[in-house]
Amino acid sequence: MKTLAQRLSRFLLLLFGVQLCVLGSGLWLSYLLYQARLERETADWAHLDPLVSEELVSHTIQGNLAARDLLVYELILRNQLSHASVLSPGQLSRTVQAGAWAAGCSPEASTNPTVCQRTTGAIVAFVPLIHSGEGIAYFVKEALRNRVVSPHFVEFSKYLLLTLVAACGLNLLGVVIYFRTSVNRELKRLLQLLSDIRSAPASIEPLPFETREFATMQTVLRESLSALEASKKEKAEMAATAEKSRVAFQVAHDIKSPLAALDVVLKDLPKLPEEERILIRSAVHRIRDIASGLLREAKVCMGIGMEERSGDEAEAHDLAVLIDSIISEKRVEYQGHRVRVEANHDGGTYGVFSAVDPSGIKRVISNLVNNAVEAIHQDGSVEVSVAGRSEEAEVVVRDTGRGIPAEILKQLGSAPISHGKQGGHGLGLLDASRRIEAWGGTLQIDSIEGSGTTVRIRLPRCAAPPWFVPRLDLAHGTTVAIVDDDESIHEIWKRRFSGAGTTGAVVKLVHFKSLSELSTVVQEGAISPSLFLIDYEFISSAETGLDAIERLQLPPRAILVTSHFDEPVIRERCLRLGVGMIPKGMAGFVPLTVSLAPGRADLVLIDDDPIVRTSWEVSLRGRGLVLHSFATPRDFDRVAAGYERATPLYLDVELGGGLNGIEISQNYAALGFTTIFLTTGHARKDVPSLAHVAGVCGKTPPSGLERRSNVELRIADEPDLEGGLAT
Numbered sequence: 001m002k003t004l005a006q007r008l009s010r011f012l013l014l015l016f017g018v019q020l021c022v023l024g025s026g027l028w029l030s031y032l033l034y035q036a037r038l039e040r041e042t043a044d045w046a047h048l049d050p051l052v053s054e055e056l057v058s059h060t061i062q063g064n065l066a067a068r069d070l071l072v073y074e075l076i077l078r079n080q081l082s083h084a085s086v087l088s089p090g091q092l093s094r095t096v097q098a099g100a101w102a103a104g105c106s107p108e109a110s111t112n113p114t115v116c117q118r119t120t121g122a123i124v125a126f127v128p129l130i131h132s133g134e135g136i137a138y139f140v141k142e143a144l145r146n147r148v149v150s151p152h153f154v155e156f157s158k159y160l161l162l163t164l165v166a167a168c169g170l171n172l173l174g175v176v177i178y179f180r181t182s183v184n185r186e187l188k189r190l191l192q193l194l195s196d197i198r199s200a201p202a203s204i205e206p207l208p209f210e211t212r213e214f215a216t217m218q219t220v221l222r223e224s225l226s227a228l229e230a231s232k233k234e235k236a237e238m239a240a241t242a243e244k245s246r247v248a249f250q251v252a253h254d255i256k257s258p259l260a261a262l263d264v265v266l267k268d269l270p271k272l273p274e275e276e277r278i279l280i281r282s283a284v285h286r287i288r289d290i291a292s293g294l295l296r297e298a299k300v301c302m303g304i305g306m307e308e309r310s311g312d313e314a315e316a317h318d319l320a321v322l323i324d325s326i327i328s329e330k331r332v333e334y335q336g337h338r339v340r341v342e343a344n345h346d347g348g349t350y351g352v353f354s355a356v357d358p359s360g361i362k363r364v365i366s367n368l369v370n371n372a373v374e375a376i377h378q379d380g381s382v383e384v385s386v387a388g389r390s391e392e393a394e395v396v397v398r399d400t401g402r403g404i405p406a407e408i409l410k411q412l413g414s415a416p417i418s419h420g421k422q423g424g425h426g427l428g429l430l431d432a433s434r435r436i437e438a439w440g441g442t443l444q445i446d447s448i449e450g451s452g453t454t455v456r457i458r459l460p461r462c463a464a465p466p467w468f469v470p471r472l473d474l475a476h477g478t479t480v481a482i483v484d485d486d487e488s489i490h491e492i493w494k495r496r497f498s499g500a501g502t503t504g505a506v507v508k509l510v511h512f513k514s515l516s517e518l519s520t521v522v523q524e525g526a527i528s529p530s531l532f533l534i535d536y537e538f539i540s541s542a543e544t545g546l547d548a549i550e551r552l553q554l555p556p557r558a559i560l561v562t563s564h565f566d567e568p569v570i571r572e573r574c575l576r577l578g579v580g581m582i583p584k585g586m587a588g589f590v591p592l593t594v595s596l597a598p599g600r601a602d603l604v605l606i607d608d609d610p611i612v613r614t615s616w617e618v619s620l621r622g623r624g625l626v627l628h629s630f631a632t633p634r635d636f637d638r639v640a641a642g643y644e645r646a647t648p649l650y651l652d653v654e655l656g657g658g659l660n661g662i663e664i665s666q667n668y669a670a671l672g673f674t675t676i677f678l679t680t681g682h683a684r685k686d687v688p689s690l691a692h693v694a695g696v697c698g699k700t701p702p703s704g705l706e707r708r709s710n711v712e713l714r715i716a717d718e719p720d721l722e723g724g725l726a727t
Helices: 004-046 050-062 065-079 089-097 145-199 212-266 274-302 319-333 358-374 427-438 487-499 515-524 545-551 568-577 584-589 610-622 633-637 661-670
Strands: 083-087 114-117 123-131 134-143 315-318 339-344 353-356 380-388 392-399 442-448 452-460 472-474 479-483 508-512 531-534 558-562 580-583 592-594 603-606 627-630 649-652 676-679 695-697
Touching (some): 004 114, 065 134, 319 358, 319 392, 319 584, 339 358, 479 487, 487 584, 508 515, 515 545, 545 558, 545 568, 558 568, 580 584, 627 633
Parallel strands (some): 339 380, 479 508, 479 531, 558 580, 603 649, 649 676, 676 695
Antiparallel strands (some): 083 134, 123 134, 380 392, 442 452
């Protein structure tokens, strides 16, 4: 489609071509006519009056040259000639040979005048003087060219000017005709479009404009009309949203009262079994999260609460733990159905963290499980699993339902489309897709009609929080105390350690059902476990496991194994005490490593600086000494039982995370280590003298060390695919 200027230019160019042809033809015809007239007038100018010719012949024959010259002079004056003379044939021949005339210019052997052009550009006429049928002489007259041509050129110029004026008139006429046809037709179409918009704005059809400007005007009008219709629709939707927000606000407000009553009931939950307590607590927390979310969204939509949406802030959360709580609810919700809802955990499930909103990810998984159950008509299963890679976490929801048609599958997650669900609007999946994108992840749906559907949620993996215990590293002969009032937890730990091949001769397990039993054993000193795995909540005790850890001064040998790991108060207290936590639901999947031989070394270094550890290892290896280095006291505590108490122990005064090496050295002295040294990068005099400390040294490896006898390198097995210990 061309613009108006382009169409007009093309028309004028075509018109100009036609005019050029006409003008060229006219000029060529004018030139031919001019040449013909010029030749005719020149021939007339060259002829001599017969009377004058007879008089010149007479004077020539009589030899009256003076009278002849006088007559010639009169002819020069009368005819405005530049020169005139009478030459005999011999004289004329000599002048021709002398080159007085232009090449090829010589009188013809006839009675007719000959016209030539001289080398100077003047026109010369040779007029033969005839007597008795013979030429006796030639009358040669010469005149300037403008005396012959000028009058005819003026006439030619007038004709040329008239031709140009006619061409301009033709141009103007062509433009007028173009506008009266093409442009007028486009204007009529535009008026028709405006009339259609006024009569039926919702059903106008585009008109075939031939000019880009008019087509653009049509596009702008149609887009403006569409924007107006969209604005009306948006206003209607906003009104509907405002009403829904008002209802959501009222519902969220009304839920607060029963939630307050449930909070009172929660105080009596210790009387219930562990599994039921976890389920009820998780359900109440979810109801509170949903109510808070409804209230927050309603306030934002109603414009009365634009405060920061702190509930949607993404933090590092263990995906397997979050999914476990949802699956527990779904098992109860669908226990009357013939659909089995399960969480498929394995050794790669433990410690997979991602920065997500916990209530948001629970809502996403809950909706996906609901959709999967509704897609199964009879018997079937819904399986949810978590897998971790180096930089990515993946949650998979797989069902054995009827599947989704390919044409609908392409649109899911990008538009509110529902399939096979009565009364569904497709908003749940659309909300899930937007939430996952906000967390930096992706949502992928694979389905085969008649075989089932698989939904994959891929999220960026993040580092575990500092309270989380990523693995258990134990030494040969380590004693582990299990403290929990739930017999099933003791069985889980028994299976976990027996699966690792560590029961009895390798790792000794000691079981306590109450905090009072633990307190008695620790205070009497009957046994000294290297690791305590303690529950937080005990039915028969007002004291919590964390209270007992602090009272008995068990950090950093203690780990809290609890379902309350997500409570901020407990997290902050664990960080302050230096106590790690393991989510109770993941106890059976903790990676476990046990050394094959006792911890034998020439010396042990505990320093959080990797450069210091590396320099000590290189230096001591060159001297043939065996060094075991650890980044944190917690790492050493898990294997401390396997080391001889006489092993030299070098402990940094200023450890990372605010840990004080002097205070920690007292714990190691209480465990029986007799050779403890403190290392510091500052002046040694700044470190106080302590009875249990053998000395203070700098950050460089000490000199004068000797290899202790029968020292072996500590070798740890890696966990196999099922989380156990490889044989």
